[in-house]
Every structure is written in C-alpha cells, then in structure tokens.
Amino acid sequence: MNTLTTKISGWGRFPEQICNLSRPEKYTNLQALPANTIPRGLGRSYGDAALNEKGSVLLMERLNRFLQFDSENGIIRGEAGVTMADILKVAVPEGWFPAVTPGTKHVTLGGCVAADVHGKNHHRDGSFGDRMKSLELITASGERIGCSASERPEIFWATIGGMGLTGIIGEVETSLRRIETAYIAVRHYPASNLEAVFHSLSDDAVDDYYSVAWLDVMAKGAHLGRGITICGHHATMNELPVDLRQSPLSVTLAPKKNIPVDLPCWLLNNQGMRLFNTVYFHRLSSEQETIIVDYDRFFYPLDRLDHWNRLYGKRGFMQYQCVLPENKAIEGVRELLEYMHKKDCPSYLAVLKRFGAAGKGMLSFPTQGFTLALDIPVYSTTLLPILDAMDQIVLRHDGRVYLAKDARMSGTVFQQMYSNLPAWQLIKKEIDPENRFTSSLSRRLRMTEAL
Amino acid sequence: MKGPVLILGATSAIARKTAFAFAARGCSLYLAARDEEELARISKDIIIRYGVSVRHAGFEIDDIDGHKSFFSSVVNETGNLSGVLFAIGELGNHDLATRDFNEAGKIIHRNLTGAISILSLCADHLAQSGQGFIIGIGSVAGDRGRQSNFLYGTAKGGFSLYLQGLRNHLHPKGVRVITIKPGFVDTAMTYGMKGLFLVASPDYVGNRIVKALDKSADILYIPWFWRYIMLIIRSIPEPLFKRLKL
Numbered sequence: 204m205n206t207l208t209t210k211i212s213g214w215g216r217f218p219e220q221i222c223n224l225s226r227p228e229k230y231t232n233l234q235a236l237p238a239n240t241i242p243r244g245l246g247r248s249y250g251d252a253a254l255n256e257k258g259s260v261l262l263m264e265r266l267n268r269f270l271q272f273d274s275e276n277g278i279i280r281g282e283a284g285v286t287m288a289d290i291l292k293v294a295v296p297e298g299w300f301p302a303v304t305p306g307t308k309h310v311t312l313g314g315c316v317a318a319d320v321h322g323k324n325h326h327r328d329g330s331f332g333d334r335m336k337s338l339e340l341i342t343a344s345g346e347r348i349g350c351s352a353s354e355r356p357e358i359f360w361a362t363i364g365g366m367g368l369t370g371i372i373g374e375v376e377t378s379l380r381r382i383e384t385a386y387i388a389v390r391h392y393p394a395s396n397l398e399a400v401f402h403s404l405s406d407d408a409v410d411d412y413y414s415v416a417w418l419d420v421m422a423k424g425a426h427l428g429r430g431i432t433i434c435g436h437h438a439t440m441n442e443l444p445v446d447l448r449q450s451p452l453s454v455t456l457a458p459k460k461n462i463p464v465d466l467p468c469w470l471l472n473n474q475g476m477r478l479f480n481t482v483y484f485h486r487l488s489s490e491q492e493t494i495i496v497d498y499d500r501f502f503y504p505l506d507r508l509d510h511w512n513r514l515y516g517k518r519g520f521m522q523y524q525c526v527l528p529e530n531k532a533i534e535g536v537r538e539l540l541e542y543m544h545k546k547d548c549p550s551y552l553a554v555l556k557r558f559g560a561a562g563k564g565m566l567s568f569p570t571q572g573f574t575l576a577l578d579i580p581v582y583s584t585t586l587l588p589i590l591d592a593m594d595q596i597v598l599r600h601d602g603r604v605y606l607a608k609d610a611r612m613s614g615t616v617f618q619q620m621y622s623n624l625p626a627w628q629l630i631k632k633e634i635d636p637e638n639r640f641t642s643s644l645s646r647r648l649r650m651t652e653a654l
Numbered sequence: 655m656k657g658p659v660l661i662l663g664a665t666s667a668i669a670r671k672t673a674f675a676f677a678a679r680g681c682s683l684y685l686a687a688r689d690e691e692e693l694a695r696i697s698k699d700i701i702i703r704y705g706v707s708v709r710h711a712g713f714e715i716d717d718i719d720g721h722k723s724f725f726s727s728v729v730n731e732t733g734n735l736s737g738v739l740f741a742i743g744e745l746g747n748h749d750l751a752t753r754d755f756n757e758a759g760k761i762i763h764r765n766l767t768g769a770i771s772i773l774s775l776c777a778d779h780l781a782q783s784g785q786g787f788i789i790g791i792g793s794v795a796g797d798r799g800r801q802s803n804f805l806y807g808t809a810k811g812g813f814s815l816y817l818q819g820l821r822n823h824l825h826p827k828g829v830r831v832i833t834i835k836p837g838f839v840d841t842a843m844t845y846g847m848k849g850l851f852l853v854a855s856p857d858y859v860g861n862r863i864v865k866a867l868d869k870s871a872d873i874l875y876i877p878w879f880w881r882y883i884m885l886i887i888r889s890i891p892e893p894l895f896k897r898l899k900l
Contacts, residue, residue: 205846228667228842229692265667268699282695293702 204232211260215249215522217581217610220643222255226262230282233341233371236261241642242367244311245286248318249522250610251643252366258641261371263313269293270374277379278336283313283372290379291498296452299379300437300498302334308503312375318607319364319567321574323413323435323502326559330569331377332363333562339374343639347373352563361630364564366606368640368650369631384451386438387413387501388493397428397540401533404432404557404573412436413501420553420577423544428536430555438495447495454497520551521610523590524568524576526558527602532573535600539575539593548589552578565627568605576608587611606644614649624650657734658682662713662772663742665692667841668791671860672739677704679864681736684728686713715742715768725775737787738776739863740769744806745843751805758805765809770816777820781827788824789832789863790817794875796835797884800900814873821872832866833873834859837880852877 204225212219227233242261243253253260267284274297279290287308290301305320314320316338321330328334337351340362350359362369392409394400400416403409411434418430440448499506527535536555543550554576561570579586594616597604603620604612618624631638631651638651645651659676663669664685673683677700685708687693693710700708709731713724729735746761773788780786795803796810814833821831838844838853854877862876875881887900 205842207846224846226842226845229665229689230695231689231692268695269702270695270698272702289703 206259211246211254213249213251213253213610214247215520215608215610217521218251218254218643220251220254220256222258222260224260224262226265228265230266230268230373233266233373234345236345236371236639238637238639239641241640241645242283242313242317242371244284244314244317245309247307247310247314249608251647252318252607252609253314254643255641256643263311263371266373267311271376272297274299277381278376279379280336280374280376281312282374283311283316285312285375286310287312287315294379295382295385295454295498298382298452300382302328302378302380303331304502305331306503307506308499309506312377313367313372316363316372316375317365317367319562319564319569320607321556321558321569323415323556325569326410326414326557327412329559330562330564330567332360332564332567334378335363336376336378338362338372338376340369340634341371341373343370343635343637357630358634360563361565361627361634363562364567365627365631366566366644366650367642368645369634370640382437382452383440384438384443384447385454385498386443386447386451386495387435387498388438388442389433389435389496389501390493392432392434393430394432395429396426397533397537400428400430400432400555401536401573404555409434414557416555418553418555418575420540420543420550427544428540430553435501442493443495454499456497456499520578520580521586521590522576522578522608523550523593524574524605524608525593525597525602526568526570526572526574526605527597527600528570528572531600531602535596535602536573536575538596538600542593542596543589546589548579548586550577550579565623565630566606566621568603568607570603572602574605576605591616606648609644612648614647614652617648617650657732657736658684658707658709660684660686660728660735660738660776662686662715662738662740664710665689665696666741666743667856668836668839668859668863669739669741670696671856672741672863673700673860674703674857675860675864677706677708680706682707683709684732684735685710686724686728688712688714713772715764715772718768718771721768721772721775725772725779729779734783735776735779735786737789737867738773738780740773740788740790742769743791743793743810743843745803746806748803748805761805762809762812765806766812766816769813773816773820777824777829780829781824784828787830787832787867788817788820789834789866791834791836791863792817794835794837794880794884798888798895802900830867832871834863834866834876835873835880835884836876837883852879 207224210219210221237259239258240261241255242263244263246253263284266282269281271280277299287304287310304322315331319330319332339347339349341347392403394403404416414434416430416432422429556574558569558572558574659681661669661673665687685693685697690712697708697710744761744764746757751757751761792814793810795807796814799807817831817833824831836859838850839859840853840855859876866874
C-alpha cells in the first residue's frame, strides 16, 4: 500500500500533526500492517484520537461495504467504514432507524464503536455498544477474530470505547429500531435558569424518547444556565399532517451549504454570540406546541453546514464534554459555568443531556448522571490552563471527560477519571502485546503506561 | 436496458462507483474480476444499497485461453447483455518496465491485448443482438508518449485506437462504443503520488461515465478540462517536447 505523509487533525483542528496515511481499498488489504498504527474513520473526533504523530494512520473510509441487512429484524452488518449516513439511506425507506446515533451522520461504524458514541436517547437506550450484536477485530498479529457479548466478551468490551487501540475494527453488526415514519414529533420547553433545566430533563411529564437541553451559557447571574429542553420521539402516522402521510418514510434532504474557507476569527466573537444566544433563547421559547420535523433536521442540524468547523476560523475551537454523576451534577455544572464566567472564557454552544446507566465498555464515557458539552473558541493559549482547572472541578464531582472530544487532558487526570483502566490494560496487553496500535491520544494520556 | 451490464475489473474504485451509478438507474449487473472474495462483498453491498440484481464471476485477464469460456458462461447465465464496461487497468512499475520486458509485457497485456481479446467476444455478441454499448476506460496518458509512463501510455493509446476502430466497425450494427479518458483519479493507483493535480473522485468519474450514455459523445475526457490540457500537450512540437520532463 502506498503512503501519503501529510498534516491531519481532528474535527476541532487542534492539534495538527504530520502522519503517514495509508488507505486500503478492500478488506483483504488489511494484512501486513505497520507497527505503530491507528485506524481512522471520517476524523470526526475532535482531538488526537485518530492521529499518530510521525506514525501510521490507516484510513478505513473505503472499507464501506454493507455485508448483510436483515430488514425483517432490523439487523445490519457492514465493514467498519460504512457511515451512519449510508445506514440511514438504506434503513429509513425500509422503516428502520439507527438505535443510537451521535450528533452527526458523517461517522463510521468503526468510529462509533471505538468511541462508544451516545445520542439523545441514552437515558432510555444506552450507548452504541449496548445495541451492538458483534464485531470482527483484526489483531496485531493479523488474525481475524469475532467477538460479542457472549463470544470473547472481554475483547468485545475492551474494544467498545477502546479508542481503536485493541486492533482494527473490521466488521460491525448492530441492531436498528422500527419506525413508522421518517419524522420526529418535537416539543420545546423553555427553562429560565439551571435548576429549571435540570428539573425539566428529569421530569417524567416532559421526558420523551429523545431529549436534550440547549443552554445559553453566556447568560449570567439569575439567568445562569437558562435554556431550552428539546424533546422528541419518532412520529407515528397519526401524528403526521395529511400531506406527509403519502410517503411517510421518504424525506427530501435540503441541499447542504458549504463553508468553503476559514472565516476570519473576528466574525464569531463574544458580543455576537451573546446576542445570538439571547435571540435564539427567546425565539425557541415561543414555540409551545408539537412540531413535526424530518429526522435530518432533528438529529443532524450541523451536518447541513459542510465544514462548519471553519466558522471558528483558523484558530479553531475546543470541545469540552464531561459527565457528572446524578447527585453532584447540578452543583458541578453550576461551578463550571461560574468558573468560565469568572475567567471571561465564553462557550458558544452548550448542550446538556441526561445519561442512563453505564454500559459495559471498559473505557466508555457515559455513566449515570448528566453530560455537558461545550464548544469553546481558541483565542489564546490561556485556554489550556482554564480547561485543566475545569478538569479539577469535574474530578472533584466524581465525573470524567469524553476522550472522543479531548485534545489536551493530562495522563494523570485521565487515570483518576477512568478507574477501569487497569482492567482494560490487561486485555490490551493480551491482545496487542507489542503495543502495535497506538495513537497520539494513547501516548498523551499514557494509556499503556505500566504495561 | 434489459440485460445486465457486464463490468470487467469490477473491484477497482472507479468500477465500483460506476456500478453504483448504473444500479441507481435500476440496471442489473454482472461483475467480473480476479478477486472473487471481494466480488462477493461488492455484489452484496450493491444489492443492499440499490436493490438491483447482481451476479458475479471470476475473470482473469491474463488467461487469454479462458476468455471464451468465461464469456459463454456469462451469456448463458444472463441471456443477453445491455452493455459492457471495461475497467481493468495496470499502471505497473515504469522504471522496471523500461528495463525488464516481463513488466512491460504485463502492462501491455492487461491494458491492451487482454482487453482486445475479451472485448472482441463482447463486440460480436452485441453486434448480433443489434444493440448495446461498450465503454472502455482509457487514460489521458494515452494521448502522448511521455518519459514518465510511456509503456502505460502506449497500452492506453493503443486501446484508444482499438476502441476508435471498433466504434467505426460496430456503428452500422447499432452498438455504441465510448472511450473514457480520465485524468488523475483518487484511487489506489495514484494514492501518495507526488505531482498530482486536479484529482477527481471515483464517484465523480463513475457518475460521468453513466451519464455519457444519455449523450452522444464518443470520446469523453473526465473531468472535461483534460480535453483542453491534452490538446495543448499534443500540440507541443516534438523537437521541444523531447526535451521536457513531463
């Protein structure tokens, strides 16, 4: 296989590193691989999970063949490069929908497994790993092994959430859920402060299959943490307006707009975003009834804008996502928001979700409680110490940070946050004794230290 | 289009994307290539994505003696073909090919002689049914002999001439022959190469190939601007060109 040596980055465009890329075209190319490799999907993780500075990166994007689709029982099997977008195109017309989907459809099955992604329905359905049937892993020795919850479960659960470090995820088999229509019935519930947001996310009367709260993080004082809770479920035929009932499973996706170049960094600024957030909050607050939207608008609003990460200009942005346990969540989120205000460090987009019970992925991120995800533009290097201080707040509240979004956490903090690391390390040592699968992330977090 | 489209060399990136474009129009397919395991995977993938009927069989371009029996079994299985796409190409190792005839011979065989062998059988079959098409994927490299890849260029240039003659031969019989000349395409053939420019995606090429059937062009450069680039390249006088390092 030929290699291309070039600079690549994650979605947050920080860091950028020179890596040696190779791009297999078919499944049988996955043999005789170099040591010091990390597989990469569509590069939607934000930091350095799919980077390997001065090492090899294996682009899995062309290994995207569907292998089986059981449209009776809603089970799909494909090569790891199959994307969520591919699955939607095949499944929705047949009345099936991914059981768990992250906030973008431009992710690969392999990436979904490696990060054990979650969606707006974690509190009901768990994470991606919880809905998986099986996977085929190609190990460091070139062996193809099948694993599932009942067959080699320790390798299965080490790979789910294992950030691609146990081997190459070659094939993935996952289950879908039945839908009657391609539309979502949505309700908005405004909340005037943080307590109100938490209350509505925990309120059974408000709760729905999918729920998420958008927070106006720039609001201060009495308005701190005000937001809108957005809830939805797959619309039944009865819920659809008459004109949509003709072809309930077909959706014409609106044309995408592209951001062709980096916007100058002054365009997206504090004043502008403060204004935008206030206007958005008040606009959504006035929507009281149930509205019907197509699945693409509900699940993937940002996908409409190709390269939306360019809105943040060349300096890019950081994503910070943490989860805090139920009993400490509200005070932890309050402390984080107040700290950011104190440091005059604005977040431009903030989302709060409720998580259900943790899955069995050894290094999986979700635990029971609430997760907060923040977009923070990078204006200067003083942002890094601020994020370190936020790590300490999270640690003090027994929480942890999401690896798929992390670009700068320290190994010490990581090891304190992920108590299952030693158990994972044992499996890693067994299945990849020479540590042939490494990434910039695994080295930065010292994930295989003491092995 | 009633019978399936036969795609020779179906496992390449361009062929696979062209197969998608045919399947999106509801065409059934017959895929042939050397790697039968990969053929099975690709076929299943197309069936799941597009719901068309896809059959497949192994095909070895190097095995000239086997071409006749291969083609007979395709025709027996399918009845008739609506058209053929020839998508087999071998860039080869140019440096080695200039010194070792085994390598040069391989390049000539896979891009030219083997193609002539199988396409003659296809041409005969289509001529008898009085309909259909043959699409041959050539290359801009065949437009002029250049120091960087002239063995490949020779084969592709020869292939272009063959398709041209075949076009003339089959015209009165109602069979269309289209020559496709891609420039740089983002595939395993070019991955990691230096000095690439204006690289097209296999998606784009596949879509343009199938769209060509809706129009009347006989020779199609993909993307279109290569026609003008090659016009310029071809018009450079030989005494000057031989001094260049293109």
